[in-house]
Amino acid sequence: MRVAITGGLLADEGGAAPGTLLVRDGRIEAVLALGADIGPVDELIDATGLSVLPGAIDLHTHLGDMDQSDRETFFTGTRAAACGGVTTVFEHPLSDPPTLTGDDYAAKLELAARQARIDVGLWGALTPGRLDAMRDQAELGAAGFKAFTCSSGGSYPPVDLATLEAGMEIAAKLGALVLVHCEDGALVDLGAASLQAPAVPLTAERFQASRPPEVELAATLQVLELAGRTGCRLQIVHVSAPAVVDAILAARAHGVQVTFEHTPHHLLLDAAEAAQLGGAAHCAPPVRERALRDGLWARLRAGAPAIAASDHGPFRAAHKQTSGDDLRGVPLGIQGVQETPALILDACVHGDPTGGAPVGLGRAVSMLSAEPARAAGLWPRKGTLRPGADADLVLWDLATPRILDAATQQRGMHQWSPYDGRTVRATPTRVLLRGATLAVRGELSAALTGQIVRPTLAPQLPATR
Numbered sequence: 389m390r391v392a393i394t395g396g397l398l399a400d401e402g403g404a405a406p407g408t409l410l411v412r413d414g415r416i417e418a419v420l421a422l423g424a425d426i427g428p429v430d431e432l433i434d435a436t437g438l439s440v441l442p443g444a445i446d447l448h449t450h451l452g453d454m455d456q457s458d459r460e461t462f463f464t465g466t467r468a469a470a471c472g473g474v475t476t477v478f479e480h481p482l483s484d485p486p487t488l489t490g491d492d493y494a495a496k497l498e499l500a501a502r503q504a505r506i507d508v509g510l511w512g513a514l515t516p517g518r519l520d521a522m523r524d525q526a527e528l529g530a531a532g533f534k535a536f537t538c539s540s541g542g543s544y545p546p547v548d549l550a551t552l553e554a555g556m557e558i559a560a561k562l563g564a565l566v567l568v569h570c571e572d573g574a575l576v577d578l579g580a581a582s583l584q585a586p587a588v589p590l591t592a593e594r595f596q597a598s599r600p601p602e603v604e605l606a607a608t609l610q611v612l613e614l615a616g617r618t619g620c621r622l623q624i625v626h627v628s629a630p631a632v633v634d635a636i637l638a639a640r641a642h643g644v645q646v647t648f649e650h651t652p653h654h655l656l657l658d659a660a661e662a663a664q665l666g667g668a669a670h671c672a673p674p675v676r677e678r679a680l681r682d683g684l685w686a687r688l689r690a691g692a693p694a695i696a697a698s699d700h701g702p703f704r705a706a707h708k709q710t711s712g713d714d715l716r717g718v719p720l721g722i723q724g725v726q727e728t729p730a731l732i733l734d735a736c737v738h739g740d741p742t743g744g745a746p747v748g749l750g751r752a753v754s755m756l757s758a759e760p761a762r763a764a765g766l767w768p769r770k771g772t773l774r775p776g777a778d779a780d781l782v783l784w785d786l787a788t789p790r791i792l793d794a795a796t797q798q799r800g801m802h803q804w805s806p807y808d809g810r811t812v813r814a815t816p817t818r819v820l821l822r823g824a825t826l827a828v829r830g831e832l833s834a835a836l837t838g839q840i841v842r843p844t845l846a847p848q849l850p851a852t853r
Contacts, residue, residue, distance in 0.1 A: 396435025414822030443475025443780035472726030490524030532565035630683030765843030
């Protein structure tokens with residue numbers, strides 16, 4: 389098949405210009421100026437008035453609960469992702485049951501291959517007593533391993549520093565990435581103990597106070613030191629505090645191979661809004677005070693090379709409901725794999741919550757596509773409009789306002805969203821996977837299936853800006 393997409397603004401991290409994309413057999417064949425001869429094509433797509441971007445790559449999702457009837461699945465999760473302009477997701481091993489061994493990984497691979505509507509990669513596990521499983525999972529395709537420095541709140545075991553260092557040494561030899569949830573376990577436990585009085589409601593304010601930015605920073609500093617010592621490539625997930633960004637950038641300047649993520653909820657919500665939203669915004673690290681949220685944007689404007697990721701944590705709406713303002717028993721997690729690209733594009737192009745100058749379309753593409761592709765070992769196969777890349781493409785209307793509605797916007801298992809009612813100027817009008825149309829205006833249009841991606845080891849890191 390030969391497809392031409394013409395009339396739109398072609399945009400990746402390198403810049404944006406009107407032009408025509410030619411696609412042949414699932415890959416970008418050429419980037420041409422408007423009006424250039426395109427020759428015979430099987431399909432001509434008119435993108436007039438739209439922006440043509442690489443598909444978003446979400447490195448942090450939780451999708452693979454093993455065929456449980458009331459939890460997100462690879463089918464429902466990747467369906468939601470596709471309708472939102474995400475063409476590749478990476479699933480974390482914090483599932484039910486967790487993906488701790490080679491056999492666990494193989495079973496989840498089979499499930500993902502059977503159900504996924506878009507491309508999927510699986511991270512492996514770095515957990516106590518199972519470091520040998522890292523090699524087993526790497527042989528099956530894992531190019532990265534997840535670790536927690538505190539309790540996950542479920543059955544996924546946290547690591548002590550000795551285990552983490554040993555796992556990092558293995559990862560360094562494999563050329564693999566280690567992804568770490570950085571909150572200091574002892575400080576988290578201390579904060580949790582302060583919340584135990586049964587007669588006192590666990591409000592959002594009390595929860596936020598129990599896990600302040602210092603808890604995140606303490607763990608981050610320890611993990612950065614271990615990464616520097618072992619030579620391991622590191623990714624700090626869901627960074628929520630400016631001081632943590634500063635520590636990461638300082639470590640990068642001293643040669644530590646580290647990347648980091650921001651989520652939409654940490655970039656767009658603040659602590660007061662989270663308190664009003666209740667269970668729908670209950671997560672860890674918590675949503676921070678407005679001044680700290682604004683500090684993240686200040687660093688983005690200064691060039692901090694962040695990755696945008698959803699940390700999609702789906703639960704039944706009933707599980708996220710509170711009794712009054714009491715969050716006791718409400719699971720930690722915010723779902724948003726479908727909304728993330730639109731939220732990030734709207735904030736980057738039209739203005740973030742701080743009211744500062746927009747960081748721009750190129751920066752949004754960098755956060756959503758290029759930086760994730762590099763960190764995951766998929767660049768330049770994905771995350772770019774360069775010839776030879778997979779034709780995973782999204783046509784965006786970045787002018788027309790719309791209101792996010794959980795009942796229609798969310799195509800996952802559960803219809804709730806902390807972004808319900810928010811106005812954005814970013815609508816994915818057409819999503820293509822390897823050149824074939826997968827979704828049109830939020831509705832799947834073809835029975836396409838995704839592929840399992842096997843990233844190359846020792847990926848190229850984003851250039852320090």
